[in-house]
Each structure stands twice: as structure tokens, then as C-alpha cells.
Amino acid sequence: RCRHYLETTCYTCDSSSFIVQTLRKAHTKEFYMTFDTARADDLNKRLAVVLRDFARTLTTAFPMQGIVDHLVAQIVDVLPVSGAGVTLISHDLGPNYVSASNDAALGFEQLQSEYGDGPCILAYESGESVAVPDLNVDDRFPVFGPAARAKGLGAVFTFPLRRGDGCIGALDLYRETTGSLSLHEMITAETMADVVSACLINAEAREQADAASARYLYDALHDPLTGLPNRTLLIDRLDEANLRAKRSRRYTSVYFVDLDRFKLVNDHHGHHVGDALLIAVARRFENMLRAEDTAARISGDEFVFLCEALVDEAEADLIGKRIEKAFEQPFVVEGLRLSVSASIGMAVAGPGEAVSNDLIVRSDTAMYLIKRHRGGRRHVVGKIDSGLNSLPQNFKQEIGDALEKGELAVAYQPIVRTSDSVISGVEALLRWEHPIRGQVPPLLIVGTAERSKLINLIGEWVLEQSCAALVAWGPDACPVPFTMSVNVSARQLVSGDFFRTVERAVERAGVDPTQLVLEMTENLLIEDSDRALKVLHDLRRLGVRISLDDFGTGYSSLSYLTRLPIDIVKIDQSLVTRVTGGPEAVVVSAVTNVALELGMVVVAEGIENKEQCDEIARIGCDYAQGFYFAEPTAAAEIKEIDWASPLPNGLPAAVVT
Numbered sequence: 140r141c142r143h144y145l146e147t148t149c150y151t152c153d154s155s156s157f158i159v160q161t162l163r164k165a166h167t168k169e170f171y172m173t174f175d176t177a178r179a180d181d182l183n184k185r186l187a188v189v190l191r192d193f194a195r196t197l198t199t200a201f202p203m204q205g206i207v208d209h210l211v212a213q214i215v216d217v218l219p220v221s222g223a224g225v226t227l228i229s230h231d232l233g234p235n236y237v238s239a240s241n242d243a244a245l246g247f248e249q250l251q252s253e254y255g256d257g258p259c260i261l262a263y264e265s266g267e268s269v270a271v272p273d274l275n276v277d278d279r280f281p282v283f284g285p286a287a288r289a290k291g292l293g294a295v296f297t298f299p300l301r302r303g304d305g306c307i308g309a310l311d312l313y314r315e316t317t318g319s320l321s322l323h324e325m326i327t328a329e330t331m332a333d334v335v336s337a338c339l340i341n342a343e344a345r346e347q348a349d350a351a352s353a354r355y356l357y358d359a360l361h362d363p364l365t366g367l368p369n370r371t372l373l374i375d376r377l378d379e380a381n382l383r384a385k386r387s388r389r390y391t392s393v394y395f396v397d398l399d400r401f402k403l404v405n406d407h408h409g410h411h412v413g414d415a416l417l418i419a420v421a422r423r424f425e426n427m428l429r430a431e432d433t434a435a436r437i438s439g440d441e442f443v444f445l446c447e448a449l450v451d452e453a454e455a456d457l458i459g460k461r462i463e464k465a466f467e468q469p470f471v472v473e474g475l476r477l478s479v480s481a482s483i484g485m486a487v488a489g490p491g492e493a494v495s496n497d498l499i500v501r502s503d504t505a506m507y508l509i510k511r512h513r514g515g516r517r518h519v520v521g522k523i524d525s526g527l528n529s530l531p532q533n534f535k536q537e538i539g540d541a542l543e544k545g546e547l548a549v550a551y552q553p554i555v556r557t558s559d560s561v562i563s564g565v566e567a568l569l570r571w572e573h574p575i576r577g578q579v580p581p582l583l584i585v586g587t588a589e590r591s592k593l594i595n596l597i598g599e600w601v602l603e604q605s606c607a608a609l610v611a612w613g614p615d616a617c618p619v620p621f622t623m624s625v626n627v628s629a630r631q632l633v634s635g636d637f638f639r640t641v642e643r644a645v646e647r648a649g650v651d652p653t654q655l656v657l658e659m660t661e662n663l664l665i666e667d668s669d670r671a672l673k674v675l676h677d678l679r680r681l682g683v684r685i686s687l688d689d690f691g692t693g694y695s696s697l698s699y700l701t702r703l704p705i706d707i708v709k710i711d712q713s714l715v716t717r718v719t720g721g722p723e724a725v726v727v728s729a730v731t732n733v734a735l736e737l738g739m740v741v742v743a744e745g746i747e748n749k750e751q752c753d754e755i756a757r758i759g760c761d762y763a764q765g766f767y768f769a770e771p772t773a774a775a776e777i778k779e780i781d782w783a784s785p786l787p788n789g790l791p792a793a794v795v796t
């Protein structure tokens with residue numbers, strides 16, 4: 140008794156030919172089992188070789204197609220057939236041949252796949268082996284049969300490729316001559332079919348595992364929204380670039396790109412439009428990149444470019460311009476045309492200089508500076524001044540140390556009434572005279588400190604110093620409504636308990652809160668508007684006044700004047716410098732009129748000469764600030780000013796030493 144097949148001479152019908160059928164389907168009850176022991180041994184040996192080969196493929200990463208081709212070729216050596224083929228079959232896709240031992244077998248495989256008819260379909264559907272010892276007398280395959288006969292096929296034996304309870308296809312054995320296979324040959328063929336099946340299942344599982352791990356790796360290194368590299372991959376590429384840079388005499392540049400007012404796109408049009416815009420920006424970036432460049436999305440609306448092997452700094456500048464140009468055309472997303480601008484910071488490492496995360500930090504700081512002071516232009520690429528180009532990695536730490544060691548200082552710049560040029564208040568401005576680097580721009584300090592809680596410490600310190608200075612100058616020198624204006628970063632406003640910090644500072648110093656003005660820029664205010672607005676309202680209830688700083692830079696909108704709780708508008712220097720004769724006069728005039736209508740006070744910043752002073756007075760700005768009146772000055776020197784007399788060009792003679 141074997142598993143399925145019997146090789147018998149039929150006594151009932153007295154057939155002289157061998158019939159091969161499954162036991163269940165046998166049409167005879169009585170039979171002899173005949174065995175050719177020598178042939179069985181030979182088959183077993185050959186089968187053992189095939190199984191050994193197969194076992195080896197299980198432990199290699201050999202591709203599926205190669206394994207199946209090899210097995211199919213071996214089957215023809217082992218069994219008395221002229222060709223073999225494998226067809227994969229599924230309910231949805233029908234038969235699809237994947238391998239054949241020779242051209243003739245390939246032809247028969249094609250016929251079955253093409254017609255959707257043949258023993259492979261029957262084997263697949265029944266899950267049983269199908270033997271056709273003589274194609275001439277078998278009428279089960281009306282389409283395949285005649286076509287295959289015409290191509291010289293005499294017999295075909297097909298074995299299902301089993302997977303669990305189902306099938307994935309069939310192994311076809313073709314012979315030009317007619318006649319059955321012996322019992323052992325049938326058993327061997329069936330074993331081979333199981334081997335092919337195991338091979339395919341194993342290879343498929345391996346391919347799926349490989350694909351899953353490749354997918355996992357890809358996901359871990361890419362931004363899911365845009366498909367661009369993420370921060371992790373960017374840092375990897377930076378490390379690789381560093382190795383390459385060490386061996387070359389080329390430049391490496393990094394660009395930090397931050398979309399302007401992206402939050403407004405989300406707020407006005409919904410997050411789906413915001414997402415679509417980010418994708419459109421990413422696609423535009425990809426199209427302009429050289430193959431060796433990297434464009435990464437590292438968070439929300441922040442992208443970073445890494446460009447290597449540049450000949451000189453001029454080439455780095457050129458790439459900066461190209462990135463800038465990417466924003467010239469509007470983005471069409473979800474049926475909307477969105478004109479988007481960006482602030483771009485750039486940092487370059489020359490030959491021999493390390494390519495590290497420091498480049499990202501520097502370009503980020505440059506971007507921040509440009510966002511704050513972009514002088515009304517739409518897109519600007521900014522670099523940190525050459526003197527500060529090599530910001531140390533621990534720059535933030537240095538600032539913290541400077542604060543602790545008392546190296547930071549506050550300078551005060553008078554703000555004057557335009558009607559009589561008498562001082563009405565001062566603005567407190569952070570100063571740091573670095574022992575090696577000299578004067579460090581406050582925006583660089585603030586920009587770096589804002590990336591951590593350090594900004595809160597610095598902000599609180601400036602606030603305390605300013606309140607203390609006001610008290611030290613005394614009520615005679617600065618009677619109410621003399622004001623002390625202190626700059627506040629938006630991050631400061633929304634982190635920690637800023638309201639309490641202010642309340643504590645005025646209480647401790649004994650300053651009238653109505654003398655305190657807090658200056659903040661609107662482009663940072665809108666980033667976190669809900670929370671910021673609440674704090675602003677609380678502060679105003681305390682009596683503190685809020686000033687909108689740098690109005691007119693980049694993308695200020697008159698609508699902010701109505702939306703934000705503001706008492707004072709400071710018109711930015713970039714508008715004021717061109718107020719004499721330029722179209723900016725109209726803008727300054729419009730802003731002033733709107734602000735005055737809304738009951739606000741208007742201060743013009745950066746007045747450098749008499750013409751500008753006269754023009755803004757004519758327009759109707761109540762207050763002015765600038766080098767024309769006085770430069771930012773130490774607290775002790777401010778005290779020397781004769782508060783009652785008008786400020787001429789520069790500080791009064793008594794102060795200029």
C-alpha cells in the first residue's frame with residue numbers, strides 16, 4: 140500500500156495497459172502491486188540529491204526564480220519525461236507559468252496559461268494528481284488537448300503544489316511519447332512537487348520578510364508625509380559627507396528652509412491643504428536637486444538641504460539662490476494657488492572643516508535671524524556673519540555661562556516724542572561683549588537661547604535688570620508715563636508661567652506695571668496664537684502694555700492690528716529708511732492711520748537722519764527711535780541725560796564722552 144498511487148493490471152476489464160489512478164478513484168477492487176526494486180533504488184538516490192540541493196537553498200538568499208528553474212531542470216534528469224514546467228495559479232489571476240525546463244515545455248505551459256484549460260487547472264482545483272498517459276484518448280481538456288497534441292505532446296502528468304489545505308499551482312511533466320509512469324515515478328514526482336511548493340513558499344516568505352524589513356528601514360529613515368529623508372537619515376548623510384569631505388578639498392553647504400506663515404495655511408484652509416502644500420514643496424525641492432544632494436524634512440515646515448563637493452563658496456551661494464527661486468511660482472494644491480515664501484539660512488564648511496550637526500545649528504540660526512529681520516523682501520537666503528561663521532557647538536552653553544558670570548549686559552535706547560523730541564521712554568536691548576568674539580548680536584544670542592529654556596532665564600534677567608534700572612533712575616527722571624520697553628520672544632511668552640514672571644519682576648522692583656511695555660514680533664506671535672493671546676490679555680489686565688515690534692517686515696498684515704491685543708505699533712526700520720521719497724511713505728502712512736484709528740500708539744524705528752524724522756512726524760507717528768536721537772547706551776550713561784530737553788542728533792553733549 141502506498142500513499143495514493145497503485146500500479147495495477149486490471150482484472151475486471153482485462154486491460155493490458157497499466158493504469159495509474161489515486162486509490163480513491165481506482166475502478167478496480169482487485170489488483171497486484173508490482174515493484175521494480177532496482178528502479179526504485181535509483182530514483183531514491185536521485186531524489187536524495189534533489190532534496191539535498193533543496194535543503195541548501197533554504198539557507199541561502201538565492202532568488203526564487205533561480206531555485207525553481209534549477210528544480211525543474213533536475214526533475215527532467217530524475218524522471219523519464221522530456222520536459223517539466225511550473226505554473227502558479229490563483230482564483231483571481233488564473234494560471235501563470237513561472238518556469239519550464241525547455242522550449243517545448245515552455246510552449247505547453249504557455250498553452251495552459253493562455254487557454255485557462257489543461258491538467259494544471261484540474262490538479263489545482265481538485266488538489267489531486269492528474270495523469271494523462273495518452274493525450275490522444277483523453278477528452279478532459281477540449282482546448283488544451285488538441286493544441287498540445289498538434290505540438291507533439293503524447294502524455295502529461297500534473298501534480299498540485301500544495302500549501303496547507305489549498306494549492307498555489309501545479310508541476311507539469313510532459314512526454315512526447317504516450318504511456319504511464321510507474322508507481323515509484325509517480326511518488327517521486329509528487330515528492331518533487333512538494334519540494335517545488337516548499338521552495339516557492341519559503342522564497343515567498345523570505346521575500347516578504349526582506350520587503351518588510353526594507354520597508355521598516357525606509358519608514359525609520361523617511362518622513363511619512365513627503366517621503367523625504369528625515370532627521371535621522373540627514374544626520375547619517377552628514378556623517379558620510381564628513382568622511383568624504385576629509386578626503387577632498389571641496390566645500391559642503393547646508394540650507395535650513397522654514398516656510399513663512401505655514402500655520403496660517405493650516406488655520407485658513409485646513410490641515411489637508413497644509414499637508415498637500417508640504418508635499419508640493421518637497422516635490423519641487425526634489426526636482427531641483429542634484430543626485431548627490433539630500434533634501435530632508437526635519438519637522439513641521441522645516442526642510443534642510445545638504446550639498447556636497449562644491450568647488451567654492453560662490454557655488455554654495457548659487458544653490459541658495461536656486462532654493463529661493465523654488466518659491467517664485469505659486470503652489471497649486473487642492474485647487475488653490477498658494478503663494479508661499481520661505482526664510483532660508485545657510486552655513487558652509489570649507490575644505491578641511493568638519494561637516495557635522497553644527498552646520499545645521501548654524502544654518503538654523505541664520506534662518507532665524509533672516510526671519511526676524513528680512514527687511515521687507517520676500518525670500519532671503521541668510522548667512523551668519525563671517526566672524527561668527529564658526530559658532531562653537533557649545534554656543535548655548537557659553538551663553539548660559541555668560542549669564543551666570545555676569546558677562547551679559549543691557550543697553551537702553553531712548554524713544555522720543557516726535558512733537559518735541561523729548562524722551563518718553565527707553566528700549567532695553569541685550570548686550571554681550573564676548574572676550575574673543577567681541578560684540579555678539581543679540582538676535583544670535585536670543586535665536587540660540589530660544590531653542591531651550593535658556594531663553595526664559597535670559598528674558599527674566601533682562602526684565603529684572605530693566606525694572607531695576609527704571610527704579611535706579613528714579614521717579615523724577617522717569618515719571619509715569621515714562622516707559623521701559625523690553626523685548627520678549629514668543630517662545631518665552633508661551634513657555635513656563637510668563638505672566639507670573641512679569642508680575643514678580645514688577646512687584647519686586649516696585650515698578651508701576653503701566654510703565655512696562657513688552658515688545659514682540661508678530662511673525663513669531665502667530666505661531667502659537669491661542670496660548671500667546673491668553674497671556675497677552677492677562678498681561679494687559681495687569682496694566683502692562685504690548686508693543687508689536689518690527690511691523691512691516693516680510694509679511695505683516697494690517698489685520699493683525701485688529702486681531703492681536705496691541706497698544707503700540709513699532710514700524711520697522713526697513714520701511715522707515717525708505718520713507719523719504721519711496722513708496723514706503725504710503726505704507727507707513729497707511730499703517731499709522733490704521734493704528735491711530737484703532738487707538739494705538741505708533742513708534743517709528745531706526746530713524747537715522749533729520750529727513751526721516753521730519754517725514755515720519757509729518758505722517759503722524761507719535762514717537763521715534765533711532766541713532767539720530769541716541770544709540771543704545773549703558774544704564775549709568777542714560778541717567779546723565781537731561782530728560783526734559785529735546786534730543787538732538789546723537790546723545791546730548793553731556794553724555795558723549
Ligand code: C2E
Binds near residue numbers: 689747
Ligand atoms: P528690535 O527690538 O527691533 O531693536 C531695535 C534694533 O535696532 C536694535 O538692534 C537697535 O540697536 C537697532 N537700532 C536702533 N536704532 C537704529 C538706527 O537708527 N539704525 C540702525 N541700523 N539700527 C538701529 P539690536 O540691539 O542689535 O537688537 C536686535 C534685535 O534683537 C532687537 O530688535 C530684538 O528683536 C532683539 N533683542 C534685543 N534684545 C533682546 C532681548 O533682551 N530679548 C529678546 N527677546 N530680544 C532682544
Ligand code: MG
Binds near residue numbers: 626658688
Ligand atoms: Mg524691540
Ligand code: MG
Binds near residue numbers: 688711
Ligand atoms: Mg524692532
